Amino acid sequence: MKDKDFQKVKKSNPGKVLDGEEYTQEIMAEPFSSLTEVVTTKKKSKNKRRFSDEQIKSLELMFESESRLEPRKKLQVARDLGLQPRQVAIWFQNKRARWKSKQLERDYGILQADYKNLASKFDSLKKEKQALVIQLQKLNDLLKKPKEEGQRCGQGIDGDSDKGEAVKSDSEGQVSLSMERSEHALGVLSDDDSAIKTDYFGLEEEPNLISMVEPADGSLTSPEDWRSFDSAGLFDQSSSGYQWWDFWS
């Protein structure tokens, strides 16, 4: 009996229950089904539903090499295993569906591991950044001392000295400018990385953080986008003109 024929029979006989035992009995009456094993002798045909270990083994083997059977091969397999072609087709359908859902579970596990890995990297980078910030502050303090001394000793030499620009040498100027940027970019005086992290990784405390790292087009907001998201991409800020540390400032 073909798939649709069977369904037609079912539809044209609404009162007749063809699933379960009765269907199994119909199958058993057909030529292919003679080898469908009786697993136990207790409950009659209900136990005929399970395929034998050998049948399962063969089907599994087939599935490993090809998850979809060609019609001719399906007939061949059905004949070899003593099953209805429809039974083989259904077995492959179920197998595909259940393999797919297991694959989804596996993928989820992998993503979860990736996330944990990324989170720990974030933590260590955060610590590294905090250390650098402290270092920068110390350097800044060191720079301010001679500047103040200069103010005391040589007032009036430069009109801009009261604006904190007394140090004019190239190297000192560079340091000064970079410090200004760093203070601005890193938020030296209000370091809220923990909030950033919780937000960035989807924790509850800070609901607005995604906007801090998402591109202008908002392309990092859907779950699909997170699949292609990794730590390498996180630090690839070359197109934006910002430095890598700016993203969490």
Add this chain to the structure above:
DNA sequence: GATAAGTGATCGCTTACGTCA
């Protein structure tokens, strides 16, 4: 005995393809 997981089968729907007017 209750329960969860596994499994074969069913249902309803969609899609692809062939046939025919």
Add this chain to the structure above:
DNA sequence: CTTGACGTAAGCGATCACTTA
């Protein structure tokens, strides 16, 4: 030759029914 209606086969996701641990 093209086109739309129709039938058929096959696949899929969701679900049922039953077994087993």
